[in-house]
Amino acid sequence: MRVIYPGSFDPITKGHLDIIKRIAPKSEKVYVAILNNSTKNYLFSLEERLELIRKSCEDIENIEVVYFDGLLVDFAKKLNCSIIIRGLRAVSDYEMEMQMALVNRSMYKDLETLFMVADGNYSYLSSSIVKEVASYGGDIEQYVPKCVAESLMKKLR
Numbered sequence: 001m002r003v004i005y006p007g008s009f010d011p012i013t014k015g016h017l018d019i020i021k022r023i024a025p026k027s028e029k030v031y032v033a034i035l036n037n038s039t040k041n042y043l044f045s046l047e048e049r050l051e052l053i054r055k056s057c058e059d060i061e062n063i064e065v066v067y068f069d070g071l072l073v074d075f076a077k078k079l080n081c082s083i084i085i086r087g088l089r090a091v092s093d094y095e096m097e098m099q100m101a102l103v104n105r106s107m108y109k110d111l112e113t114l115f116m117v118a119d120g121n122y123s124y125l126s127s128s129i130v131k132e133v134a135s136y137g138g139d140i141e142q143y144v145p146k147c148v149a150e151s152l153m154k155k156l157r
Contacts, residue, residue, distance in 0.1 A: 003083040006033040006072055010042045011148045012053050013130055015122030019087045022116065024060050031079060032057065034067040043131060043155060056145040073108040084113045089123045
């Protein structure tokens, strides 16, 4: 089974890594797919996000870090992949994720979205929260890999 785990990953958190590490042993290949949306303002460039994810996942053999712009369904077809993995932190995530899954499936009938519930240790965690804590000088190493914490603190100086 080849799966896509899409996101903006600005930056990748330990919550994202938890999902990746849990799905990797169950998959032939995991495409960690960074959305490159030209209308969105990211703190980290596409190249920086690619590198931070690669460093954070270097111990996982069946990971390929890729990027896409446009529709995820088109990218999934290009990769010949019919499974999307999405993490759910709270019930509030479900409604939007379900809506996206149904739209994606309406455009690509063979595309399935599988939801993984976040580990309780990370159910409150988001990239936005990490950036906010870091902007006030808070310790973020409990939330992100060390390479991400270092890059984020350097960027915010």
